Amino acid sequence: MPHGVAYNHTERFFCFSCAAIQLVWDAGGTFPRGGGVARPLTIAIDGPAASGKSTVGGLLAQRMGYLYFDTGAMYRAVTWEALQRGVDIADEEAVSRLARMLRIDIVKPARSDGRQYTVLADGEDVTWEIRRPEVDRYVSPVSAYAEVRRALTEQQRRIGERGQVVMVGRDIGTVVLPDAELKIYLDASTEVRARRRYLELLERGEESDSEKTLDAMKRRDQIDSHREVAPLKVAEDAVRIDTDNLGVDEVLDVLEKLVEEAPVEGGGGNP
Numbered sequence: 324m325p326h327g328v329a330y331n332h333t334e335r336f337f338c339f340s341c342a343a344i345q346l347v348w349d350a351g352g353t354f355p356r357g358g359g360v361a362r363p364l365t366i367a368i369d370g371p372a373a374s375g376k377s378t379v380g381g382l383l384a385q386r387m388g389y390l391y392f393d394t395g396a397m398y399r400a401v402t403w404e405a406l407q408r409g410v411d412i413a414d415e416e417a418v419s420r421l422a423r424m425l426r427i428d429i430v431k432p433a434r435s436d437g438r439q440y441t442v443l444a445d446g447e448d449v450t451w452e453i454r455r456p457e458v459d460r461y462v463s464p465v466s467a468y469a470e471v472r473r474a475l476t477e478q479q480r481r482i483g484e485r486g487q488v489v490m491v492g493r494d495i496g497t498v499v500l501p502d503a504e505l506k507i508y509l510d511a512s513t514e515v516r517a518r519r520r521y522l523e524l525l526e527r528g529e530e531s532d533s534e535k536t537l538d539a540m541k542r543r544d545q546i547d548s549h550r551e552v553a554p555l556k557v558a559e560d561a562v563r564i565d566t567d568n569l570g571v572d573e574v575l576d577v578l579e580k581l582v583e584e585a586p587v588e589g590g591g592g593n594p
């Protein structure tokens with residue numbers, strides 16, 4: 324089966340593991356800035372776990388008619404598959420090999436069960452599996468491996484460079500798209516983030532314990548921020564937003580304002 328076949332011009336489909344990625348999406352968002360006014364073509368949103376990146380990133384992309392691309396899903400898919408296939412997470416070479424071989428597709432959701440997109444690992448739907456606590460536990464060590472990052476970063480960059488994208492992760496503004504036209508760093512205190520993650524797990528019917536969630540989050544923060552390759556940090560030219568006391572709509576308002584005001588070169592952001 325060929326990789327990356329787009330079904331029609333309103334679908335979003337991208338195949339991460341083949342060289343010839345095809346990306347087609349409709350550019351008809353509801354974002355107010357229009358009429359030929361330039362807006363940033365590439366928007367990078369970084370930040371620690373549960374800082375709200377996925378929620379607001381997805382909504383912002385939808386409003387702008389941009390592609391929403393959650394890079395964490397790729398690291399999660401590799402981690403889930405390693406666990407499934409009995410690959411020792413401590414075996415860097417074996418995990419890296421898996422990252423190079425695994426075909427990860429992120430496609431428009433076929434079901435409406437709360438998912439933002441469907442994640443396929445070698446054709447199998449792993450959208451919810453990659454959110455499980457065991458993936459939370461091992462995804463940071465997996466993402467710290469240089470070769471895993473190299474394999475996934477290349478694919479992310481190819482997609483990002485096409486523009487009209489809101490890309491979300493840990494190293495988007497610093498490594499994947501250092502020239503992104505708007506860089507956001509979403510933050511919140513560890514306690515607030517752990518509480519959000521705990522409620523999220525409960526809502527999905529997962530067993531959850533607030534203390535354990537907090538501990539797990541601290542462990543991940545520690546690894547993500549201190550790894551040698553592409554650690555989580557605020558890019559020099561990023562706007563940092565503390566979301567401790569802000570709801571989703573409020574964060575979105577701030578982001579839209581930043582989009583409106585972002586200085587863009589040449590500026591062909593609008594169709």
Ligand code: CDP
Pocket residue numbers: 371372373374377394395396398399462463464466467491492493494495543547
């Ligand atoms: O949803 P949450 O913020 O908890 O995590 P995620 O965005 O799904 O990312 C899961 C993990 O993947 C992170 O803890 C990082 O270790 C890793 N990651 C990364 O290293 N680089 C990225 N660009 C995205 C995620």
